[in-house]
Amino acid sequence: xxxxxxxxxxxxxxxxxxxxxxxxxxxxxxxxxxxxxxxxxxxxxxxxxxxxxxxxxxxxxxxxxxxxxxxxxxxxxxxxxxxxxxxxxxxxxxxxxxxxxxxxxxxxxxxxxxxxxxxxxxxxxxxxxxxxxxxxxxxxxxxxxxxxxxxxxxxxxxxxxxxxxxxxxxx
Amino acid sequence: xxxxxxxxxxxxxxxxxxxxxxxxxxxxxxxxxxxxxxxxxxxxxxxxxxxxxxxxxxxxxxxxxxxxxxxxxxxxxxxxxxxxxxxxxxxxxxxxxxxxxxxxxxxxxxxxxxxxxxxxxxxxxxxxxxxxxxxxxxxxxxxxxxxxxxxxxxxxxxxxxxxxxxxxxxxxxxxxxxxxxxxxxxxxxxxxxxxxxxxxxxxxxxxxxxxxxxxxxxxxxxxxxxxxxxxxxxxxxxxxxxxxxxxxxxxxxxxxxxxxxxxxxxxxxxxxxxxxxxxxxxxxxxxxxxxxxxxxxxxxxxxxxxxxxxxxxxxxxxxxxxxxxxxxxxxxxxxxxxxxxxxxxxxxxxxxxxxxxxxxxxxxxxxxxxxxxxxxxxxxxxxxxxxxxxxxxxxxxxxxxxxxxxxxxxxxxxxxxxxxxxxxxxxxxxxxxxxxxxxxxxxxxxxxxxxxxxxxxxxxxxxxxxxxxxxxxxxxxxxxxxxxxxxxxxxxxxxxxxxxxxxxxxxxxxxxxxxxxxxxxxxxxxxxxxxxxxxxxxxxxxxxxxxxxxxxxxxxxxxxxxxxxxxxxxxxxxxxxxxxxxxxxxxxxxxxxxxxxxxxxxxxxxxxxxxxxxxxxxxxxxxxxxxxxxxxxxxxxxxxxxxxxxxxxxxxxxxxxxxxxxxxxxxxxxxxxxxxxxxxxxxxxxxxxxxxxxxxxxxxxxxxxxxxxxxxxxxxxxxxxxxxxxxxxxxxxxxxxxxxxxxxxxx
Numbered sequence: 001x002x003x004x005x006x007x008x009x010x011x012x013x014x015x016x017x018x019x020x021x022x023x024x025x026x027x028x029x030x031x032x033x034x035x036x037x038x039x040x041x042x043x044x045x046x047x048x049x050x051x052x053x054x055x056x057x058x059x060x061x062x063x064x065x066x067x068x069x070x071x072x073x074x075x076x077x078x079x080x081x082x083x084x085x086x087x088x089x090x091x092x093x094x095x096x097x098x099x100x101x102x103x104x105x106x107x108x109x110x111x112x113x114x115x116x117x118x119x120x121x122x123x124x125x126x127x128x129x130x131x132x133x134x135x136x137x138x139x140x141x142x143x144x145x146x147x148x149x150x151x152x153x154x155x156x157x158x159x160x161x162x163x164x165x166x167x168x169x170x171x
Numbered sequence: 172x173x174x175x176x177x178x179x180x181x182x183x184x185x186x187x188x189x190x191x192x193x194x195x196x197x198x199x200x201x202x203x204x205x206x207x208x209x210x211x212x213x214x215x216x217x218x219x220x221x222x223x224x225x226x227x228x229x230x231x232x233x234x235x236x237x238x239x240x241x242x243x244x245x246x247x248x249x250x251x252x253x254x255x256x257x258x259x260x261x262x263x264x265x266x267x268x269x270x271x272x273x274x275x276x277x278x279x280x281x282x283x284x285x286x287x288x289x290x291x292x293x294x295x296x297x298x299x300x301x302x303x304x305x306x307x308x309x310x311x312x313x314x315x316x317x318x319x320x321x322x323x324x325x326x327x328x329x330x331x332x333x334x335x336x337x338x339x340x341x342x343x344x345x346x347x348x349x350x351x352x353x354x355x356x357x358x359x360x361x362x363x364x365x366x367x368x369x370x371x372x373x374x375x376x377x378x379x380x381x382x383x384x385x386x387x388x389x390x391x392x393x394x395x396x397x398x399x400x401x402x403x404x405x406x407x408x409x410x411x412x413x414x415x416x417x418x419x420x421x422x423x424x425x426x427x428x429x430x431x432x433x434x435x436x437x438x439x440x441x442x443x444x445x446x447x448x449x450x451x452x453x454x455x456x457x458x459x460x461x462x463x464x465x466x467x468x469x470x471x472x473x474x475x476x477x478x479x480x481x482x483x484x485x486x487x488x489x490x491x492x493x494x495x496x497x498x499x500x501x502x503x504x505x506x507x508x509x510x511x512x513x514x515x516x517x518x519x520x521x522x523x524x525x526x527x528x529x530x531x532x533x534x535x536x537x538x539x540x541x542x543x544x545x546x547x548x549x550x551x552x553x554x555x556x557x558x559x560x561x562x563x564x565x566x567x568x569x570x571x572x573x574x575x576x577x578x579x580x581x582x583x584x585x586x587x588x589x590x591x592x593x594x595x596x597x598x599x600x601x602x603x604x605x606x607x608x609x610x611x612x613x614x615x616x617x618x619x620x621x622x623x624x625x626x627x628x629x630x631x632x633x634x635x636x637x638x639x640x641x642x643x644x645x646x647x648x649x650x651x652x653x654x655x656x657x658x659x660x661x662x663x664x665x666x667x668x669x670x671x672x673x674x675x676x677x678x679x680x681x682x683x684x685x686x687x688x689x690x691x692x693x694x695x696x697x698x699x700x701x702x703x704x705x706x707x708x709x710x711x712x713x714x715x716x717x718x719x720x721x722x723x724x725x726x727x728x729x730x731x732x733x734x735x736x737x738x739x740x741x742x743x744x745x746x747x748x749x750x751x752x753x754x755x756x757x758x759x760x761x762x763x764x765x766x767x768x769x770x771x772x773x774x775x776x777x778x779x780x781x782x783x784x785x786x787x788x789x790x791x792x793x794x795x796x797x798x799x800x801x802x803x804x805x806x807x808x809x810x811x812x813x814x815x816x817x818x819x820x821x822x823x824x825x826x827x828x829x830x831x832x833x834x835x836x837x838x839x840x841x842x843x844x845x846x847x848x849x850x851x852x853x854x855x856x857x858x859x860x861x862x863x864x865x866x867x868x869x870x871x872x873x874x875x876x877x878x879x880x881x882x883x884x885x886x887x888x889x890x891x892x893x894x895x896x897x898x899x900x901x902x903x904x905x906x907x908x909x910x911x912x913x914x915x916x917x918x
Contacts, residue, residue: 021192025199032199054220093232149219153229153264155236160264 046146049169053123053148057167060118060125061150065163066092068099075102080110086117095156100129104137111139123167129154131161141168223269223915224316230264231320231913240322244909249277251303257911258305265915272306274912295908309914316915321908358770359383359739360785364763371823372750372793373888375715378763380704382731382770383739391558391618392695393576395605396545396583399626401567403658404538404592406627412529415450416442422456422465423521433466433516440513442528444472447506451531452513456524465517465524472509537627537656538592540681548623548688549583553696556580560615562608563587566601567594568632576613597633598626598663602650606643621695622650623688624667629660636663640670649673651691655684702731702772704783706764708746711754718744734772748791749888756795756821756890762788794854795821795890798830798881800898801863811900815879818861819852825887827851830864833878836897841878849881875900 069075069087075098077083088103090096107114115125124145126138133156141147147168154161234240240257247253254275261271278295309315361381370376418440426434444450454467471477513526549561556578563574563586574586602622609620622643630636643650650671652664655678668675674694678684706727708714714722719742720729731740746763748755768783801814813832819825827850833841853860878897882889 021195025195028199050218054218057220093229094236147218151219151221151226151266153226153233155233159237160230160233160239160260162264 049146050148052121053146053167053169056120056123057125057148057150057165060120060167061152061163061165063118064088064127064165065095065152065154068096075099080106080113080117083117085119086114089154093152093154095129095154095161097157100135100137100156104135107137114138120167123169125168126166128164128166129156129161130164132157132159138166141166142170144171145169146171221266221269223265223917224318226265226269227261227271227316227318227913227915230261231318231911233264234260235320235322240320240911244322249275249301249303249909251305254303254305261913262306268918269915270307270918271913271915272304272309273914274302274304276300276302276910276912278908278910306914310916313916317912319910319912321910358772358781360770360783362764362785362787364787364789367787367789370748370761370789370791372748372755372791374747376746376748376761376763376789377743378746379741379743380706380729380764381739381741382702382704382734384734391555391560391615393560393562393609393614393618393620394554394695395562395564395576395609395620395622396548396587397564397566397601397605397622397624398541398545398587398590399567399596399598399601399624399628399655400538400565400590400592400594401596401626401628402593403596403628404541405536406656412451412531414527414529416440416528417526419523419525421521422515422517422524425516425518427463427518436468436514436516438512439515439524440526442511442513444506444508444511447508449506449531451529453527453529454513454515454524455527456517456522463518465515465522467516468514470512470514472507472511474512477505477511536592538590540684541625541627541655542587542590543681544685544688545587545625546584547685548692549580549587551689551692551696553692554580558615558618560613560618562605564601564605564608565590566597566604566633567592568597569594570597570600570604570633572604572608576608576611595632596626596628596630598624598630598667599636599639600633602636602639602643602667603634606639606646606648609648610646619695620646620648621673622648622671623653623691623695624650624664625653625655625684626664627654627656627659629658629663636667637670640667644671651694652676653678653684653687653691701778702734702740702770704729704731704770705768706744707767709748709761709765711752712746712748714744715747716743716745718742720744731770731772748793750793751885751888751891753890753892755791756793756892758791760788761791762786792822792854793890794819794823794825794887795893796825796828796852796881796887797893798879799893799896800879803877803898803900811877812865813877813879813898814863814865815896816861816863817849817852817881819854819889820856820860820893821854821890822856823854825852825854825889828882828887831880831883833880834875836876836878837880837883837895844877 063085064087066089067085067087068089068091070084071077071082074083074086075096086103088095088099090099103114115121115123118125124139124141126136126140129135131154145168147166150165150167152163152165154163231240234257239260243253243256247256254273257275258271258273261273265271277300279299279301284293284296359382361383363379363381365377365379366374420439422437422439424435424437428434439454442450442452452467452469454465456465469477513528515524517524545563554561558578560576560578561574561580561583562572562576563583565571565573573589574583577583601624605622605624608614609622614620640650648671650667650673652668652673652675654661654664654675657679659677661675661677665675667673674691676687676690678687704720705723706720706729708722708725708727714727717727718729720727722728727744729742734740748761763786764783766786770781770783772779772781797816797818797820799816799818801816803811803813815830817830827848829846829848831837831846832844834844835841837843847864849862849864852862876897876899878895880895882894885891
């Protein structure tokens with residue numbers, strides 16, 4: 001005889017089992033749904049971060065490789081405080097060697113101020129230029145970082161060169 | 172039934188329950204799966220954002236900036252090779268998961284439609300577009316990024332470019348000449364030039380050069396006169412004089428009788444003496460004679476015997492065995508007027524003879540002749556006593572210092588007069604003695620030192636003359652030697668002179684001896700021998716009159732020969748500077764006789780080169796027409812407008828002429844286009860002497876070079892430089908464009 005085929009006097013037991021089963025399912029569903037909502041919230045935050053990183057990375061890269069900076073002779077100024085915006089272009093997508101060298105120098109001594117003048121907020125960056133010379137400006141990201149990489153092509157020292165601008169936030 | 176139903180119902184409830192449980196499990200499982208799926212971290216930690224549209228634009232921009240595309244089009248033109256190269260270049264800059272295709276287009280000008288209505292569509296319409304593709308085939312199922320970039324090929328511009336052509340050349344003003352040395356003789360140079368205020372081109376210029384020897388600044392000299400006073404010097408010397416009779420013939424048939432008497436004399440000539448003045452009779456023959464030599468006598472007009480010479484010198488006669496000369500002197504008080512007879516004797520064989528009868532001063536011995544010549548030498552005005560000094564040394568078997576070095580020439584003359592002949596010939600001793608005197612304490616250390624040695628024979632005693640000469644040379648003494656009379660040893664005397672850098676002379680007679688002493692005095696004292704002047708002819712100049720000179724190696728050369736004190740040499744030569752010689756258009760003045768002129772001469776101290784140091788500079792004027800393009804522009808397809816200046820940049824006025832225009836170089840067959848007249852232009856290098864013209868020419872059908880010339884027929888005598896200029900005009904605008912269409916997609 002199957003257990004569900006007990007006479008009526010066993011109905012209380014069946015109710016208890018159902019109750020337990022229902023509680024179990026409730027707990028299971030609650031746990032799963034709570035986890036679902038929690039994870040989605042985290043992903044949304046991360047996506048917002050990436051969007052922000054991407055936006056700032058595009059802007060900073062464009063600013064650097066297409067404009068001379070403000071003032072246009074900022075590379076001759078002695079104090080970084082006098083620089084409004086960084087740009088390392090002689091003209092649109094033609095890199096000025098002097099500006100590049102100056103930016104590299106400033107990034108070693110005033111990294112945070114350079115970030116500020118690049119309008120990249122609290123994020124960190126590294127700019128890699130690969131061409132006649134290989135130049136790196138900024139700090140490389142650690143492994144646990146959210147990172148955006150922008151690739152551009154420029155004219156540098158008489159030849160074409162690749163620019164890789166990496167913007168990231170440590171987790 | 173109800174039980175049955177109930178039972179059934181119970182049974183059905185169990186079944187329903189089981190279905191509910193299964194359904195619940197499925198729902199829960201689905202919810203968990205959904206939650207797991209949706210809660211999965213969809214945001215990786217590193218994201219690479221590559222915008223291929225932006226990247227494509229970057230790549231094309233970079234290639235544009237680097238000139239790669241331009242260079243490919245310039246080098247390879249519109250070709251599949253150029254397209255493929257550009258594709259590969261861009262591809263190399265792209266990430267590996269991006270593919271692309273490029274379309275290279277060439278836009279050619281359609282001149283027909285463009286001329287009708289010049290807008291871009293008409294000028295570069297589709298009919299004139301060519302295209303080439305390179306890269307992967309564009310997929311239809313993917314999102315394609317497309318962009319376009321236009322390039323222009325570097326065609327010649329539509330303009331006229333002024334030439335950098337310059338005909339004017341720098342005129343070389345190099346002069347060549349030897350290294351100049353200071354001369355011992357003070358030379359005075361002078362030059363005069365006519366005209367003296369201004370020289371115009373084509374004008375003859377008369378240049379007179381004058382050279383003289385200055386009266387001062389000669390180095391002092393110490394001179395030892397060395398005279399041979401051996402016995403032979405007492406023989407008579409042949410005197411010089413006016414020839415009264417001269418004839419030649421043969422003598423023969425003489426015999427010798429008893430006691431050696433000469434028989435069969437022959438009268439060879441008669442001589443009509445018209446005045447009672449001394450004369451001499453000299454007969455020379457050509458056969459050496461040792462015994463029974465020819466003899467000579469003469470008879471007076473009254474037939475009596477006057478003089479006879481038979482081999483022994485007497486008061487009025489001489490015989491010289493080496494020259495076979497018989498000599499008879501007729502003194503003045505015996506020189507009767509009338510017909511004198513000349514008789515001669517000679518035995519066989521027949522002998523040729525020469526007869527000379529001269530009017531002479533009287534008989535002299537070689538010693539007398541030597542004394543006279545030496546005294547004249549000492550008395551020469553060429554000596555400046557002091558600081559010059561003279562000495563007398565004589566020698567025969569030994570040498571004697573007859574007069575030490577002195578500034579009193581009378582002492583020397585007295586010493587000369589006291590000489591008498593006898594003894595042997597010790598030439599070497601004479602030289603040693605003279606050298607000793609010239610190096611004694613009496614010698615002037617600043618003076619040039621000389622010996623003037625006269626001998627009628629050869630050394631036959633004492634030390635060798637060559638050793639003495641070497642000793643003298645080592646003491647910087649130069650010896651002039653004179654051989655006097657036929658017995659003088661020319662070889663020995665030449666050797667002495669050669670060793671010491673002096674000169675050997677031979678004197679046949681007294682007059683020659685005197686002349687030689689004079690010559691030596693000039694040489695020692697102050698005389699430029701073998702003098703000549705070399706004048707470089709200035710570049711562009713033409714010598715019209717050489718003035719007695721000659722052209723050697725491009726220089727004007729004057730042979731002065733001997734330049735003596737008190738007698739200036741001068742010569743006038745004529746030079747012309749043609750107006751049409753380009754060399755004559757770069758200087759504003761002319762200097763004569765010109766840098767590099769020099770005098771060379773030889774004196775007792777060697778050969779000297781003296782730089783000319785007196786110059787005259789005269790302003791020089793010329794005329795010079797000049798044409799040059801100021802600007803030019805393309806007006807239309809076949810027309811240009813040219814601005815050209817004509818100027819006289821010289822000093823002299825120029826008459827009216829023409830500017831002619833040619834398509835391409837007229838000297839290389841260029842085509843004549845047009846000409847414009849220009850009026851006379853002033854000179855003086857003034858700004859007002861420039862005139863401007865504009866030419867609009869419709870004959871230019873293709874791009875080319877337009878030349879302007881002025882005075883190209885050379886009708887005006889002026890500088891030929893800058894008479895031609897050119898301008899490069901390109902008759903077509905830049906008419907060719909290229910575009911690159913690029914298509915990119917993710918793979």
